[in-house]
Amino acid sequence: MAVEFSPEARQKFEKIVARYPKKDGAMLPVLYLAQREFGYLSTEAIEYVAKIMELPAARVYGVVTFYTMLNMKPIGRHHIQVCRTLPCALVGAERIAASIKKKLGIGTGETTADGRFTLSEVECLASCGSGPMMQVNDDYYEDLTEEKVDKILERLK
Amino acid sequence: MEKVLLRNVDAPESHTLEVYRARGGYRAWEKALREMAPERVTDEVKASNLRGRGGAGFPTGMKWGFVPKDNPKPKYVVCNADESEPGTFKDRLLIEKDPHAVIEGTMIAAYAIQSHTAFIYIRGELSFGATVLQNALDEAERAGYLGKNILGTGYDLDVILHRGAGAYICGEETGLLASLEGGKGWPKVKPPFPATHGLFGCPTVVNNVETLAAVPWIIDRGAAQYTALGTEKSKGTKLFSVSGHIQRPGVYEVEMGYSFKRFLEEDCGGVRNGKKLKGVIPGGASMPVLRAEEIDGVTMDYESFQAAGTLLGSGGVIVMDDSTCMVRAAWNIARFFAHESCGQCSPCREGCHWMEKIFRRIEHGEGRAGDLDLIQSISGNIAGNTICPFGDAASWPAAAFIKKYREEFEEHITKKKCVRME
Numbered sequence: 001m002a003v004e005f006s007p008e009a010r011q012k013f014e015k016i017v018a019r020y021p022k023k024d025g026a027m028l029p030v031l032y033l034a035q036r037e038f039g040y041l042s043t044e045a046i047e048y049v050a051k052i053m054e055l056p057a058a059r060v061y062g063v064v065t066f067y068t069m070l071n072m073k074p075i076g077r078h079h080i081q082v083c084r085t086l087p088c089a090l091v092g093a094e095r096i097a098a099s100i101k102k103k104l105g106i107g108t109g110e111t112t113a114d115g116r117f118t119l120s121e122v123e124c125l126a127s128c129g130s131g132p133m134m135q136v137n138d139d140y141y142e143d144l145t146e147e148k149v150d151k152i153l154e155r156l157k
Numbered sequence: 158m159e160k161v162l163l164r165n166v167d168a169p170e171s172h173t174l175e176v177y178r179a180r181g182g183y184r185a186w187e188k189a190l191r192e193m194a195p196e197r198v199t200d201e202v203k204a205s206n207l208r209g210r211g212g213a214g215f216p217t218g219m220k221w222g223f224v225p226k227d228n229p230k231p232k233y234v235v236c237n238a239d240e241s242e243p244g245t246f247k248d249r250l251l252i253e254k255d256p257h258a259v260i261e262g263t264m265i266a267a268y269a270i271q272s273h274t275a276f277i278y279i280r281g282e283l284s285f286g287a288t289v290l291q292n293a294l295d296e297a298e299r300a301g302y303l304g305k306n307i308l309g310t311g312y313d314l315d316v317i318l319h320r321g322a323g324a325y326i327c328g329e330e331t332g333l334l335a336s337l338e339g340g341k342g343w344p345k346v347k348p349p350f351p352a353t354h355g356l357f358g359c360p361t362v363v364n365n366v367e368t369l370a371a372v373p374w375i376i377d378r379g380a381a382q383y384t385a386l387g388t389e390k391s392k393g394t395k396l397f398s399v400s401g402h403i404q405r406p407g408v409y410e411v412e413m414g415y416s417f418k419r420f421l422e423e424d425c426g427g428v429r430n431g432k433k434l435k436g437v438i439p440g441g442a443s444m445p446v447l448r449a450e451e452i453d454g455v456t457m458d459y460e461s462f463q464a465a466g467t468l469l470g471s472g473g474v475i476v477m478d479d480s481t482c483m484v485r486a487a488w489n490i491a492r493f494f495a496h497e498s499c500g501q502c503s504p505c506r507e508g509c510h511w512m513e514k515i516f517r518r519i520e521h522g523e524g525r526a527g528d529l530d531l532i533q534s535i536s537g538n539i540a541g542n543t544i545c546p547f548g549d550a551a552s553w554p555a556a557a558f559i560k561k562y563r564e565e566f567e568e569h570i571t572k573k574k575c576v577r578m579e
Contacts, residue, residue, distance in 0.1 A: 086489045
């Protein structure tokens with residue numbers, strides 16, 4: 001499978017790179033663009049980014065593995081990330097995570113068989129005053145209860 | 158008290174340029190550009206005694222003053238919006254509700270050091286905040302506050318919104334710069350400091366969101382009005398994010414020097430569900446915990462928190478009631494640091510995981526005699542032995558939890574179980 005940006009993505013890439021004082025600086029926005037284009041950052045995608053960024057693939061690989069939001073594996077349509085850090089833990093985050101695992105029948109780091117959900121437990125998401133909370137893709141869901149979580153998951157097809 | 162930082166957040170549509178301007182927004186920007194020489198702007202911020210609100214508390218004006226004027230390289234300003242300290246969510250509020258204040262502060266800092274490219278480095282997870290900020294930047298540019306030949310003064314400035322991708326260490330200023338250079342967020346040895354050798358080796362100022370959001374008010378009203386607020390040494394106001402077992406969690410703006418006890422009991426409504434206070438971390442998860450009785454007489458400013466054996470830090474107040482298992486709390490924090498250690502320095506990379514493992518086994522009834530001294534020893538070997546302050550941030554809370562609640566840790570070890578968790 002040839003991994004390559006669509007003409008639109010290529011245009012976006014040129015625009016991003018032009019704005020940075022040095023091309024290297026555009027690494028994260030370019031990796032985000034690649035992740036959106038390809039779904040996840042496979043070895044081929046990393047090599048492609050390295051080529052267009054004019055950097056060694058090892059350097060790009062090092063960056064991809066460093067950041068939690070860059071995925072080297074396919075993930076579900078809805079990526080559920082439950083905050084597990086102290087402020088949320090004090091107000092019931094463990095209960096919320098347990099109820100999601102039970103409802104979806106998966107453990108942390110796993111994806112449902114239908115590819116609908118991936119579950120992660122993550123560190124502080126800067127929502128400590130409204131815990132327990134979770135992020136699903138780009139959206140924050142706060143002040144969670146088990147009932148609330150059930151309703152949210154039902155809605156996410 | 159007149160609000161400096163939360164002056165706009167409760168106004169409807171506070172995130173829009175129209176509302177921001179109607180409330181006096183961008184007045185400071187026009188004043189700085191049209192009436193003040195760049196050095197005068199720095200002098201005004203110096204005179205305000207504003208200190209960095211990201212956690213380190215370094216004087217902001219002095220930081221700007223370190224940028225060399227005769228250096229031919231480009232200069233950069235970076236707004237640090239990588240808010241990730243557990244218990245801290247104040248910057249997120251400013252970003253989402255008052256983005257123009259953050260932008261205006263960033264622009265004023267850029268003008269003061271004569272930078273023509275500034276960045277706002279926002280943590281990747283804050284997708285909504287990034288959208289709000291980008292819209293605000295677009296609005297500001299359309300209104301002529303940003304871009305080329307701003308307000309006809311000949312000054313050019315581009316502000317680039319840059320999203321992180323999930324790494325606590327990128328909140329540390331040199332880690333942030335390494336990330337912005339397209340690498341892993343590995344902190345760099347200081348000196349040289351970013352003021353002379355920052356982004357791509359060029360002079361750079363990195364300031365926290367809350368710090369920059371205070372700047373327009375200071376320029377607009379004058380440093381004297383800012384120094385009229387606060388204590389002799391801690392000037393102005395500070396945002397505190399309050400979480401955990403508290404009646405009314407949220408972000409509060411407090412004049413420096415306010416009673417910590419009164420703040421918790423009256424402003425925040427006290428411990429929730431009628432329970433008693435067991436301990437409180439006042440400055441984000443990196444800072445030493447205080448036992449309930451230790452907060453008596455403490456006031457909310459740099460000096461008083463330090464005298465009490467902790468630090469103001471980011472102002473992330475985490476409240477724990479008397480049902481809390483302090484071993485589990487310490488383990489949770491240790492797990493955070495083990496997960497977030499960037500892996501560059503051996504004492505931190507190895508030590509954080511060791512501490513996490515030992516706390517975990519104590520909590521699960523498998524603690525051994527000598528474990529507490531072992532953690533204290535590991536903690537002591539990390540602190541001060543790493544490139545960046547992360548090592549201290551990981552070791553202080555571990556050491557403090559054991560010191561302050563030693564009997565509870567010992568009970569876990571001798572009874573071989575956690576006696577507090579449901």
